[in-house]
Amino acid sequence: MVTLNGPLATHLENEVTTLCHCWRLRRSDGTVMGFTDHDRKLTCDGTVFAPETGLSTTEARRSLGMAADSVDVEGALSAIDIEEADIMAGVYDGATVETLLVNWQDPQQFARLRRAVIGQIARRDGRFVAELESPERALDQTNGRTVRRTCDAELGDGRCRVDLEAGGFKGEGVLEAIAGNSITVNGLASFENGWFGNGIVTWTSGAGIGRRERVSAHRKGADGVVLDLWRDIAAPVAPGDTFTVVAGCDKRFSTCRDKFANSANFRGFPHLPGDDAAYGYVMEGQRFDGGPLVE
Structure with a gap:
């Protein structure tokens, strides 16, 4: 529940009000962006809110208890924003x-209505629709470790401890061609098929420098080495751009x-019985000496 007081509360009691919504977006890299549904630029609470995006919002609600609420905001895709x-x-x-909620005639009169996290973003016809999820959404997320057969560490992190700079786990190459979500590259011919499957490509030159892409498959094609990416390339790359790629782990x-x-x-539990363990039965040739199932 938002409690309004002071000059803004007094303004709301008037028969005519001058109100608008402003959205302050803070990305994980620290970049702050401001948008408003007003028709002029506003400066409020140390942030400049721009109207050029034509941002609008759906109906918002706030539920009692721990229910996770959401609201959608829609705006135009713009090279500026x-x-x-x-x-x-x-x-x-x-x-x-x-x-x-801002009084656009006096932007010093404002109230924070809600704080949310961007969930799913949809793109269509030059516009985007972003779902804003309330903080209670974090209660639906898995926290801590999950007991499973596979490893839950990221290759090369502090828990995995693999040195990706050594042992031939890292390669460098040059982009030659793009076909959908597949790229033909030069410089990786010495690596065996599949070595970089599930790995990460990081662009080191060109307009997409610093961007990262997940590799779904690594193979040698008729025209050279091909890396199939998990999705279409998001970075603005072009033939001749260089990259590094680290080995993948399944x-x-x-x-x-x-x-x-x-x-x-290894940060998994390889000896964990599967869901079908209770339905198993003894077969000739199986080993039952009490030793480990995985060596």
Whole structure:
């Protein structure tokens, strides 16, 4: 429940009001952007709110208890403000949005209505629709570790401890051609098929420098080495751009042991019985000596 007092509360008691909504968006990289449904630029609470996006919002509600509420905001994709390539690259994933109620005649009169996190973003016909999820949405997320057979660490992080700069786990190349979500590259011919499957490509030159893409498959084609990406390339890249790529891990114990020689740091539970363990029965040739199921 938002409690209004002071000059803004007095203004709301008038028969005629001069109110608008402002949205302050703070990305995970620290960038702050301001938007408003007013027709002029406003400066409020240290942020400049621009009207050029034509941002609008759906009906908002606030439920009692711990229910997770959501509201949608819609605006135009603009090279000045929000670019489609940035949305596809995940720049706005997890960004926070504050909604302000502002007296546009006196922007010092304002109230914070809600704080939300950007969830799903849809793009269509030159516009975007972003779902703003209330903080209670975090209660629906899995926190802590999950007991499962596969590893829950990220390759190369502090829990995995694999040194990606050594052991041939990292490659460098040059982009030659793009076909949908597949790229033909030069510089990776010495690596075996599948070595970079589930790995990460990081662009090191060109307009997309610093952007990252997930690799779904790595293969050698008729025209050279091909990397199939998890989705269409979001970064504005072109033939001739350079990149680095790290080896991929499918989170299985056998991969951790054989590919990375890192079984001591495996962060899964490979001995965990499967869902079908209760339905299993003894078969000739099976081993029942009490030893480990995974070696």
